[in-house]
Amino acid sequence: MPVVVGGTMMYMHWLVEGTPDAPPGDANLSAVVEKELRDFKEAGDWESGLDLLVAINPERASQLNRNDWVRLSRYVGDYYIFICS
Numbered sequence: 001m002p003v004v005v006g007g008t009m010m011y012m013h014w015l016v017e018g019t020p021d022a023p024p025g026d027a028n029l030s031a032v033v034e035k036e037l038r039d040f041k042e043a044g045d046w047e048s049g050l051d052l053l054v055a056i057n058p059e060r061a062s063q064l065n066r067n068d069w070v071r072l073s074r075y076v077g078d079y080y081i082f083i084c085s
Contacts, residue, residue: 029081030073033076033077033080034073036052036076037049037076046067049069053076056076056079
């Protein structure tokens, strides 16, 4: 009998129902977002990087933990996917 421990219920959901249908990642979009945030990240300038998201989605920006560059990149990328396309 398999035992699933730790993590979130997402893993159980995937085990039972399979991986979700999600669009594949876009390497070009990732490069654009990375380029937009690169200078801020290299300088350790979290506030200026976060200002990009504040201009797009202040509520989402207020939920981010300081220096969470991965989620910041994702949320800025989401803006390009859902709003700009």
